[in-house]
Amino acid sequence: MGRAWIWVQWLIGWLPVAALFAVLMMTVHGAGIHEALHYSLRLMATAAVLGLVVHRVTGRLPWPHPMRLAFLAKHAVGAALYAVAWVTANSLVESLTVGRIVLVVGPGIAAYLVTGVWFYVMIAGVAYAQRAAARNAQLEALQARSQLAALRAQLHPHFLFNALHTVVQLIPLDPERATRAAEQLAALLRASFDNPREFVTLREEWAVVQLYLDIEAIRFGERLRVVTEFEDAALNELLPSFALQTLVENAVRHGAAPRVEATTVRVTASVEGETLLIAAVDDGMGAEPAALESGGTGLRRLRERLGWLYGASASLTVQTAPGRGLRAELRLPVKDEA
Template sequence: MPRAWVWIPLLIGWLPVWVLFTVLFMSVHQEPWQRAAPLALRQMLTAALLGLLVHRLTARLPWPHPFRLRFVAVHALCAVGYAVAWLLFNGLIDSIRHGRPVLYLGPGAVPYLATGVWFYVMIAGVGYANRTAERAAQIAMLEARSQLAALRMQLQPHFLFNALHTVVQLIPIDPRGAVRATEQLAGLLRTTIEEQRDLVPLQAEWAFVQRYLAIEGIRFGERLVVCSDIEAAALGCKLPSFALQTLVENAVRHAAAPSIEPTTLQIAARLDGGQLCLSVTDDGPGADLAQLERGAGTGLRRLRERLAWLYGGSARLQFGRGSPHGLTVELSLPQLHDGDDDE
């Protein structure tokens, strides 16, 4: 939020006080509104200017936990000091306006002092409320980042276990292929350890998926056919790390692995009206769409949780039937502003 916008709620908050003081000057001093309104405005401006010091004080004197009487005593003294300063400030301005000393003394000064104390309490209360809201927002952000990191770390071992299982299956039937797959797996492992971002460019994610498919290609040989249609305009778009890999791995595990016939995967990505649209389609045996919507597997379930943390309800993960059979998984992601991602 631009810094100038922070002051708008404060200005709006002073408007009711200005109206109240205008009405008081009109009723108590029998002033017409043409004179009462400027007089009340001047009183508010001096109170607001002194309030800047109160706002800084709330930053230097945080709300204690547990609550301490010393905190109350300090603010009580500061409230009296604020009220006296406000009274003298207004007297100085009136002295300049009238060309003679104006002092607010006697019984008439008591309401001014009481009003000054009330102003102090109001300004300090707003300051502490704002800082409490800021701390709550920071805590929520840290919790979200922690949750996202936990989900990402849960996804990485899940994927690496499956990739390692692929290598183990190759050892007795294709030792050389197992060596090549191990080398590819080492590169994938390095990427998963080094990648700490929640959002990555599609170009980086697609390169990771291609290395993963290279391992599965060694395992399945001609039984796995991959067709891709990745628009160049979409390569710079951001998506959750390992999101596309999760969709591709799901298709390999549930379509290619159980079948002895060749399985074709169609991977597509495009940018459509500010949305990154990904789809992975296989021509395997298909799946129960209702069951997928309810639970899905470990990888897809954790992907859903990450999407909820990152996008709220703006991201969509949908399942559909392939043509003539198989499964299509579509993922639509809004493109976040640069300041909203975590790189």
């Protein structure tokens, strides 16, 4: 299906050239519209078929940097051969059409040969431009993937360091709780590194977040309460791995960690039309927005990652003020598959 569509596009691309030739025949030679269209379409059909060979030749002769004389010489020979082949093919088609041998001779053959050379240059130019565009697209995709890999690698140590810090803090205070926290951290590490995918379902992401919260529950005890409100439709939707982890960790860090009183972190997820809406809200200490932006490494990296993955289609907003808690909201376009 894909190859057939390429053939259709290739032939359609010649229609404007055929129309131009038809107009020239009507204005210069006084041909009727039917005669002009019939003749120009026949000329373009042979040019298009022979052009496939030119397209293949350009694939075997990559564009040199810097330009080389041998490259130009090879294409000069190719242009001459194409022009001769095009004139010959048109003579054969014309002969078969009228039932007698038709030869292009005299001064008119020069115009045909020049036209054939022009076709060759046009086809080769388009082919090289297409390949250059394809290479640029591949380079941009590779750059985007490398940037995403770097950002994702930065997210791993960020939350793992915080979890490890929790274990270290517990060792002198309560060795038994520290042991349980270390076991939870091991499970968290396995869950993190066993899944290298860029996108996961909300259900999968929440399973990893729960391992993190189990560690923090050992640290904070009753000072940390987590409430979830997930729509069933949202659980199977895709989001970038560690995106929800970053929101929840941010809520724990800025909500529960600085205060002695109990803090509630409410995590919600819903689907609104074509948008997956995820939020982590806490009733903790809150923070100055400027201080949060300057010190929020996880949120900043997540925002950069969203830009690479979705462009302007996704957003991460944070609302906070001292004493008023914090709300981090993620809006993602619904994805069909990872």
